[in-house]
Amino acid sequence: MPSQAEVKQSDHEVKHTQYSEFVSFAVAGQAFCLKITQIREIRRWSPVTILPHAPSDVLGVMNLRGAVIPIYDLSARFGLHQTEATERNVVIVVAVHGKQVGLLAESVSEIISINPEEIQDTPQVDSRNTMEYIQGIISHNDTMVRIINLDAVITAPEQVIL
Amino acid sequence: MSGSIQDTFFEECEDLLEAMDEGLTAIEGGEHDQEVVNAVFRAVHSIKGGAGAFGLDELVGFAHKFETVFDELRSGKLQFDSALIQLLLRSSDHLADLVATARDGGSTDEAHHNVLIEALQKYIPEEEEDLTFEPMGLGGGMGGGFAPAPIIEDKERTYEIRFHPLKEMYGTGNEPFFLFQALSELGELEVKLNDAELPGFDAIDVAESYISWDLTLKSTEGRSSIEAIFEFVEGLCELSISSDSDAADEVNALAALDAAFGTGDDAGPALEPSAPFEAPVPAPEAEPSAVVEEKASSPKAETAKSEQRGPKPTLRVDLERVDRLINAVGELIINHSMLAQQIANLDAGDVRDVETELEGFKNLARDIQEGVMSIRAQPVKPLFQRMARIVREASSATGKTAKLVTEGEATEVDKTVIERLSDPLTHILRNAVDHGIEKPEDREAAGKETAGEIRLTASHRSGSVCIEIKDDGAGVNRPRVKQIAIEKGLIPENAELTDAEIDNLLFMPGFSTAKEVSNLSGRGVGMDVVKNAVTGLGGRINISSTPGQGSTFTIILPLTLAVMDGMVVSVADQTMVVPITSIVETMRGSDDMINSLGADGTLLSIRGNFVPICDVAGALGLRHCNDQPPGVYLLVETETGQRSALAVDDIFDQRQVVIKSLDGVCGNIPGVAAATILGDGKIAMILDPESIIAASPTAAAFDTERRMSNAIAS
Numbered sequence: 001m002p003s004q005a006e007v008k009q010s011d012h013e014v015k016h017t018q019y020s021e022f023v024s025f026a027v028a029g030q031a032f033c034l035k036i037t038q039i040r041e042i043r044r045w046s047p048v049t050i051l052p053h054a055p056s057d058v059l060g061v062m063n064l065r066g067a068v069i070p071i072y073d074l075s076a077r078f079g080l081h082q083t084e085a086t087e088r089n090v091v092i093v094v095a096v097h098g099k100q101v102g103l104l105a106e107s108v109s110e111i112i113s114i115n116p117e118e119i120q121d122t123p124q125v126d127s128r129n130t131m132e133y134i135q136g137i138i139s140h141n142d143t144m145v146r147i148i149n150l151d152a153v154i155t156a157p158e159q160v161i162l
Numbered sequence: 163m164s165g166s167i168q169d170t171f172f173e174e175c176e177d178l179l180e181a182m183d184e185g186l187t188a189i190e191g192g193e194h195d196q197e198v199v200n201a202v203f204r205a206v207h208s209i210k211g212g213a214g215a216f217g218l219d220e221l222v223g224f225a226h227k228f229e230t231v232f233d234e235l236r237s238g239k240l241q242f243d244s245a246l247i248q249l250l251l252r253s254s255d256h257l258a259d260l261v262a263t264a265r266d267g268g269s270t271d272e273a274h275h276n277v278l279i280e281a282l283q284k285y286i287p288e289e290e291e292d293l294t295f296e297p298m299g300l301g302g303g304m305g306g307g308f309a310p311a312p313i314i315e316d317k318e319r320t321y322e323i324r325f326h327p328l329k330e331m332y333g334t335g336n337e338p339f340f341l342f343q344a345l346s347e348l349g350e351l352e353v354k355l356n357d358a359e360l361p362g363f364d365a366i367d368v369a370e371s372y373i374s375w376d377l378t379l380k381s382t383e384g385r386s387s388i389e390a391i392f393e394f395v396e397g398l399c400e401l402s403i404s405s406d407s408d409a410a411d412e413v414n415a416l417a418a419l420d421a422a423f424g425t426g427d428d429a430g431p432a433l434e435p436s437a438p439f440e441a442p443v444p445a446p447e448a449e450p451s452a453v454v455e456e457k458a459s460s461p462k463a464e465t466a467k468s469e470q471r472g473p474k475p476t477l478r479v480d481l482e483r484v485d486r487l488i489n490a491v492g493e494l495i496i497n498h499s500m501l502a503q504q505i506a507n508l509d510a511g512d513v514r515d516v517e518t519e520l521e522g523f524k525n526l527a528r529d530i531q532e533g534v535m536s537i538r539a540q541p542v543k544p545l546f547q548r549m550a551r552i553v554r555e556a557s558s559a560t561g562k563t564a565k566l567v568t569e570g571e572a573t574e575v576d577k578t579v580i581e582r583l584s585d586p587l588t589h590i591l592r593n594a595v596d597h598g599i600e601k602p603e604d605r606e607a608a609g610k611e612t613a614g615e616i617r618l619t620a621s622h623r624s625g626s627v628c629i630e631i632k633d634d635g636a637g638v639n640r641p642r643v644k645q646i647a648i649e650k651g652l653i654p655e656n657a658e659l660t661d662a663e664i665d666n667l668l669f670m671p672g673f674s675t676a677k678e679v680s681n682l683s684g685r686g687v688g689m690d691v692v693k694n695a696v697t698g699l700g701g702r703i704n705i706s707s708t709p710g711q712g713s714t715f716t717i718i719l720p721l722t723l724a725v726m727d728g729m730v731v732s733v734a735d736q737t738m739v740v741p742i743t744s745i746v747e748t749m750r751g752s753d754d755m756i757n758s759l760g761a762d763g764t765l766l767s768i769r770g771n772f773v774p775i776c777d778v779a780g781a782l783g784l785r786h787c788n789d790q791p792p793g794v795y796l797l798v799e800t801e802t803g804q805r806s807a808l809a810v811d812d813i814f815d816q817r818q819v820v821i822k823s824l825d826g827v828c829g830n831i832p833g834v835a836a837a838t839i840l841g842d843g844k845i846a847m848i849l850d851p852e853s854i855i856a857a858s859p860t861a862a863a864f865d866t867e868r869r870m871s872n873a874i875a876s
Contacts, residue, residue: 049845050736052782053831061827061837061845066493068822068837068845099827 019113024145025092026106028080031145033112033138038094038150042108045089056082062102064093071102077153078133096154103153112140119147171212172265173478178205179258183547186247186254190565194242203232209261221260224275227282228253240285249281255551318349318382324402326374331398338375344391349381374400481577484537491531492820495725498527499817499841528818531725539574539721542620542629545584546571549618552588556595564599564614564633566591573620575627579719582699583629586692590631590715591616593689598635598713608710610634626701626743627721632714638707640664647673665705665713669693700821700835702852728819728848729796730840731810734784737846739819739838740808744851746797748813766795766807773797777809778849781857782833798851806855821848832857 022033023042048060048071057076061068071091075083083089083104091102119136135149185202210225231250234240256270256278263270323345327338345351354376361372379388385403392401502520505513546568553566575583599605599614606612619630640661647653647667659667667673671690696703701719720726720743728739729748749768757765757772765772775795795807819838822845824831835850 047844049837049847050784051828051831052784052833052847054828058828061824063839063843063845066489066496066839068824068827068839070827 019115022112022114022145022147023092023108024110024112024140025090025108027078028075028083028106030080031109031140031143032074032105032148033145034092034094034148034150036111038096040093040095040100043091043093043102045085045087045091045104059085059104062091064100064102067100069093069100069102071104072153073104074148074153075104075106094150094154096150101154112145114138114140168216171216172261174212175209175261175265178209179254179261180544180547181205182209182254182257183550184543186251187547187550189242190247190251196236199232199236203229203236206232206257209257213261213264216264218260218264220270220275221257221264224253224257224260224279227279227286228257231282231285234285234287239287246285249278249285251551251554253278253282255554318380319405321377321379321381321385321388321403321405323377323379323388323404324374324400325377325392326400327371327395328398328400329369329371331395332371334395334398336395336398341391341395342375342377345377345379345388348383348387348391349379351380352378354378479537484534487534488538491527491534492725494527495531495818495820496839496841496843498524500843501841503841531818535576535721535725536574538577540577540580541572541574542580542583543571545580545587546618546620548584549587549591552591553595553616556592557599560596561601562595562599562614563602563612564595564616566616566618568618570620573622573627575620575719576721579627579699582695583717583719586695586703586717587618587629587631589689589692591618594631594633594635594713598633598637600636604636608636622721623718627719629717629719630714631717632712634712637709637711637713638665638668638705640707640709643667662706665707668705669703725818725820726848727816728838729816730814730819730846731778731794731796732812732814733782733810734779735811736784737814737840737844738778738810739846739848740796740798740810740851741835741848742816744798746799746805748794748796750793751795751807751809768797768807771805773805773807775807775809776855778833778854779809779811781854796851798855800852800855804855806851808851808854819846819848 021036023036023039024031024033026032043064046062048062050060051058051070054060057073059071059073062071073083073085075081083106085104088107090105090108092105092108093100093102118138120138122131122134122136125131132152133149134146135152136147138145138147182202182205185198185205188198189202206225206229210222210229213221213225228250231240231246235242240246256274259270260275325338325341327336342351342353356374356376357372359372359374360366366372381387385405388403392399395401498520502524505516505520550566550568553564557564594616595614599616600608600610602612605614615634617630617632619628619632621628621630644653644657644659644664644667647664647670648655648657650673652667652670652673653659668689669692673689693703696717696719699719701717704716704718705713706716707713727742729742729745731738731740751766755767756775757767759765759774764775766775767773794810794813796810796813797805797807799805819840822837822839824834824837827837833850833854834847836848837845838848840846
């Protein structure tokens with residue numbers, strides 16, 4: 001017969017595995033987050049090479065150790081104002097659809113553990129883009145953090161360009 | 163384990179099928195000599211052998227029939243005619259299909275299979291025995307498989323045999339007496355010793371062979387029976403067999419002797435290269451007429467040919483390893499330019515020595531890069547051979563006769579280019595047969611040969627590869643093309659187009675000229691797909707056509723996909739690269755060289771010629787044309803031969819850049835071909851002058867004006 005302490009311990013473990021870790025960051029003053037497993041690295045912003053004829057939310061391309069990766073302005077993508085990128089901004093390199101892309105954010109805040117049960121559905125709002133790009137919201141330290149639906153953010157504009 | 167052996171077998175099959183195709187193509191071209199026939203026979207036989215080991219019964223069965231027919235051809239019992247050659251070609255296609263089926267699974271067209279088996283069976287005599295399982299390659303490359311020709315001749319013939327053993331023969335323990343004894347069993351034998359070469363007693367070298375024999379044999383047996391007796395002393399003696407039969411056989415015998423006694427490398431050292439091989443044989447009832455063509459190839463020439471045909475030693479390497487190497491070299495080149503830039507930025511007085519060394523480093527890097535790229539380079543031959551099949555199938559499907567002539571098969575192109583060229587070429591060739599070549603009766607009416615000819619040529623042309631597909635068909639039916647384009651709304655009804663422009667309408671999406679949709683081509687997905695595929699490879703495609711005489715498609719491709727020479731320029735504060743191949747000259751412009759034309763057209767005057775100026779920044783949407791004009795011009799020439807001056811801000815350097823594809827990074831950007839990484843680690847766009855000019859309002863306006871003036875003039 002297992003002791004009570006052991007039972008508690010395993011209970012705790014089960015609970016713990018349910019938690020997912022997210023990286024929260026700020027875009028145009030709002031808090032967003034991405035699952036940590038989607039993020040490859042976070043880099044300081046450095047000027048990118050402009051892609052001619054690119055939509056306004058595509059900042060350009062960057063050299064990531066020999067690979068050419070596109071950099072998106074998350075703020076512009078979400079329909080917020082365009083970011084005036086400075087050295088204080090960061091590029092979050094994510095892997096999606098088997099390739100790497102960079103997302104420009106204002107700053108990275110922290111890593112938060114989220115119990116999936118705490119995730120709330122995105123409330124109905126008018127903006128179709130918002131509904132598409134945000135897969136849910138959570139409350140963390142009394143602020144609202146938006147969970148980004150990476151598939152929607154990266155795939156949708158591709159089609160626009162093509 | 164067995165899986166990997168099987169993989170090896172299929173890899174070998176690829177080579178064997180290629181050898182078979184090559185041989186059949188030579189036969190189709192009229193080269194019927196034994197060597198070619200043997201080569202095909204051996205290839206088929208090896209496929210059969212391997213397939214048997216893996217229990218691929220269908221493949222074995224078919225290969226056996228195929229091989230048997232070839233055996234008949236080898237032995238001269240069967241002659242080549244065009245129907246047979248067509249059948250053999252179809253059979254070889256089917257054999258390739260069977261191999262592919264065995265490898266990849268799936269099934270082949272059974273009806274087709276049976277039809278071919280039946281057709282082949284017709285060429286195989288009833289009493290067909292399993293001659294074909296005899297071991298191959300006894301005598302090495304040349305004709306070891308030359309089976310003793312089972313020619314039974316009733317007539318008695320007289321053979322004059324001159325037999326001079328070399329000293330090596332005695333060394334191997336052979337005894338002339340036994341040879342003569344065996345000969346005497348064939349008929350009446352007269353032996354005469356020839357001791358003329360015997361030196362004086364004191365000069366004799368006991369190990370040397372001085373004695374030769376002149377033999378006269380009266381026999382009903384064929385020459386091959388005599389050869390069989392001398393088989394064991396092959397290469398160890400000088401031998402000539404001649405008989406009183408007619409001269410036409412001489413040629414056959416010549417080849418046979420070549421094959422049997424090896425005038426090539428495996429011949430004895432004392433064998434004179436010009437040894438008279440006068441050894442006519444009893445004539446089979448009907449001498450293959452084709453064999454006469456062999457006359458042209460002397461034993462020596464044949465040796466040379468076989469050297470050329472023989473496979474060079476090669477190494478099979480996992481492609482991934484090569485690609486890794488290529489990536490590493492790409493990084494090395496980038497790294498070099500970074501280093502160069504760092505040194506230039508260094509504030510360290512005299513760096514000349516370092517720069518010299520760096521220059522050496524650069525040259526080495528370039529050597530390595532070229533070496534690595536050449537690993538990936540492959541001759542276009544296999545690709546061209548596959549195309550022969552496409553033409554064959556297309557002609558039989560359309561009821562036209564067309565033959566494919568290939569040139570420059572040895573031209574080497576990057577493997578990826580070859581792979582990705584297959585579909586476009588297939589399309590063009592099918593189109594050429596389907597739309598280009600006329601029906602035989604129409605061709606006759608036009609005074610052309612009934613069989614159409616399609617010429618597929620590959621060549622290197624100043625840093626790029628040029629592939630040309632030229633047919634001698636009717637050419638582009640321009641009025642019809644134009645009408646269709648208007649009907650389909652691709653061009654306005656009143657459009658005034660030059661001939662070249664009409665031809666280029668073929669490349670527009672959704673264009674199809676076939677009146678009825680055939681299952682070969684004409685689904686309207688043809689030529690624009692071809693153009694996209696070629697542009698995707700960084701190449702260009704062009705069409706030129708003369709009514710009644712045919713059309714020519716020209717595909718220009720870069721030699722490699724990984725590296726190119728480019729001019730580093732600056733446009734609107736961005737560093738960009740223009741491919742050096744498209745630049746004719748560069749110049750610094752002054753105000754008096756610029757002339758306005760119309761509202762916003764500007765022309766650059768170069769030594770009395772006026773060339774439209776195309777502002778790169780404007781075309782890329784980076785700046786408006788009316789800003790301060792840029793000062794440097796790159797004179798470029800488009801594929802249609804039209805010149806244009808690309809206006810850029812400044813030129814920095816000319817250097818080798820590594821091409822980084824933008825596929826998957828972003829969609830197709832007009833004016834941009836790819837990207838590269840510069841010395842400072844930043845990415846620069848590689849421009850596509852062609853599409854920049856197309857996007858530039860100035861050049862377009864100029865083009866319209868030129869067209870209008872043309873229209874007025876005409």
